[in-house]
Amino acid sequence: MQLFPLFTDLRGRTALVIGAGLVADRKIHLLLSAGARVVVGAHAAHPQVQARAQAGEVELCLAPFDPAWLDEAWLVIAATNDRALNRRIADAAAARRLFCNVVDDAELSSAQVPAIVDRAPITIAISSSGSAPVIARRLRERIESLFDPALGALASLAQRKRAAIRQARPDLRTRRDFYDWLLDGPVLSALRRSRADEAEAALDQALSQNTQAPAGKVLLVGAGPGDPGLLTLRGLRALNEADVILADRLVSPEVLALARRDAQVIDVGKTLGGPHETTQARIHALMVSHARQGRCVVRLKGGDPMVFGRGGEELQHLKRHGIAYEVVPGITAALACGAYAGIPLTHRDHAQSLTLATAHRRAGAGGGTVDDRPGNGQTRVYYMGVNRLPTLREQLLADGLTPTTPCAIVENGSRVNQRVLHGTLASMEALAHAHAIQSPALVLVGAVTALGMELGWFGQSLHAQKTCRPRENMQQAIA
Ligand code: SAH
Numbered sequence: 237m238q239l240f241p242l243f244t245d246l247r248g249r250t251a252l253v254i255g256a257g258l259v260a261d262r263k264i265h266l267l268l269s270a271g272a273r274v275v276v277g278a279h280a281a282h283p284q285v286q287a288r289a290q291a292g293e294v295e296l297c298l299a300p301f302d303p304a305w306l307d308e309a310w311l312v313i314a315a316t317n318d319r320a321l322n323r324r325i326a327d328a329a330a331a332r333r334l335f336c337n338v339v340d341d342a343e344l345s346s347a348q349v350p351a352i353v354d355r356a357p358i359t360i361a362i363s364s365s366g367s368a369p370v371i372a373r374r375l376r377e378r379i380e381s382l383f384d385p386a387l388g389a390l391a392s393l394a395q396r397k398r399a400a401i402r403q404a405r406p407d408l409r410t411r412r413d414f415y416d417w418l419l420d421g422p423v424l425s426a427l428r429r430s431r432a433d434e435a436e437a438a439l440d441q442a443l444s445q446n447t448q449a450p451a452g453k454v455l456l457v458g459a460g461p462g463d464p465g466l467l468t469l470r471g472l473r474a475l476n477e478a479d480v481i482l483a484d485r486l487v488s489p490e491v492l493a494l495a496r497r498d499a500q501v502i503d504v505g506k507t508l509g510g511p512h513e514t515t516q517a518r519i520h521a522l523m524v525s526h527a528r529q530g531r532c533v534v535r536l537k538g539g540d541p542m543v544f545g546r547g548g549e550e551l552q553h554l555k556r557h558g559i560a561y562e563v564v565p566g567i568t569a570a571l572a573c574g575a576y577a578g579i580p581l582t583h584r585d586h587a588q589s590l591t592l593a594t595a596h597r598r599a600g601a602g603g604g605t606v607d608d609r610p611g612n613g614q615t616r617v618y619y620m621g622v623n624r625l626p627t628l629r630e631q632l633l634a635d636g637l638t639p640t641t642p643c644a645i646v647e648n649g650s651r652v653n654q655r656v657l658h659g660t661l662a663s664m665e666a667l668a669h670a671h672a673i674q675s676p677a678l679v680l681v682g683a684v685t686a687l688g689m690e691l692g693w694f695g696q697s698l699h700a701q702k703t704c705r706p707r708e709n710m711q712q713a714i715a
């Protein structure tokens with residue numbers, strides 16, 4: 237180990253910062269958040285530091301460096317842009333056996349400030365011992381995305397209940413189990429749902445009854461349209477937490493690859509097979525049985541789980557069976573395909589409303605209450621529509637749209653094999669046929685779709701039988 241990691245308690249203790257530029261100000265901010273008394277010495281100060289002095293946050297001494305400044309300090313930070321001066325400061329600190337950090341200068345520093353992930357009271361500090369701060373920073377970003385913000389609240393709660401936990405679980409082993417349960421179970425889940433009272437009640441109840449309710453739960457997660465970059469951070473955390481993943485056919489392999497290595501992945505789109513209703517019933521049964529065994533079940537769906545994803549029915553089933561759940565939204569196909577095909581769904585010159593519809597109607601379902609009458613200012617997006625283009629066209633023509641209304645079909649939106657077809661209501665079906673368009677594909681109808689021919693920036697764009705690649709892509713291909 238090149239450096240000894242150490243967390244210091246600076247509350248009420250003097251930290252001396254020498255230099256008063258923006259770099260110094262970042263360190264001052266950090267020291268203040270740790271409760272230090274900050275003294276700043278410099279020959280001149282940035283207005284931001286001056287403002288802190290005026291507000292009484294720091295004591296500012298505008299004068300040439302004087303080693304006597306170090307007399308009161310517990311810690312010294314040199315943040316001047318004069319290396320010779322930084323060296324004198326480091327030497328003066330060493331003479332007093334004081335630790336000194338020289339910003340961005342590992343050689344002169346006897347102490348280094350790590351990259352940190354702050355989930356107060358939990359702090360994760362990362363150091364590369366000065367060898368590659370960029371790597372430490374990258375690690376910090378990764379870790380930042382992995383840990384839920386609610387972790388801080390959980391640690392604060394545990395801190396408050398520490399004595400009670402110790403009393404109720406005097407044995408170290410059962411105490412550890414209890415903390416595991418805290419991290420995995422209903423307490424953290426309640427905090428994530430912004431229900432602090434519920435969290436505390438669950439903790440108190442577990443302590444008083446001497447048993448922990450099983451930690452099992454279901455996270456209904458939207459995987460987005462395919463590009464793993466479009467998964468949310470919360471979705472990524474869920475994939476890291478999962479014991480079991482029930483994945484849909486639409487979930488891309490790239491997204492699944494982000495899941496915890498030892499999670500059990502069940503491809504419910506494929507393995508279950510059979511008629512839709514049977515498949516759905518089996519998914520319901522799998523969610524309940526795994527959660528009842530105390531597992532964290534991630535029900536992973538393409539796009540958003542509540543948009544044409546039967547997420548609602550699954551929640552109703554979980555509610556009926558008393559299983560705890562959370563929902564993590566995802567980027568739905570309409571938004572992703574709009575973005576990735578350069579189609580501004582509600583460009584204000586062309587559209588004032590956006591309808592997300594399915595070309596499938598549930599047997600027995602009524603016409604619905606959506607106002608489907610044609611208006612020029614309307615963008616319509618149809619899910620599950622590629623196999624129903626003739627019906628869709630007839631319906632829209634009957635509704636009064638003209639055959640020349642611009643349309644687009646986006647196949648595999650946001651994925652590397654994305655194709656976008658541009659045409660009109662009259663030509664779409666023949667075009668889709670000519671290019672052998674397949675599911676998953678989205679049908680977009682309305683004036684805004686034509687803008688995609690100009691604004692498209694991703695994947696292949698096809699119209700009127702000829703293939704064209706947007707210029708940017710050509711340039712990328714050449715580069
Ligand atoms: N919950 C999903 C939709 C499920 S319905 C969501 O929010 O996106 C399935 C339909 O979604 C497909 O038939 C197709 O019309 C559309 N779809 C899903 N992913 C798509 C993608 N990457 N590109 C184009 N269409 C997609």
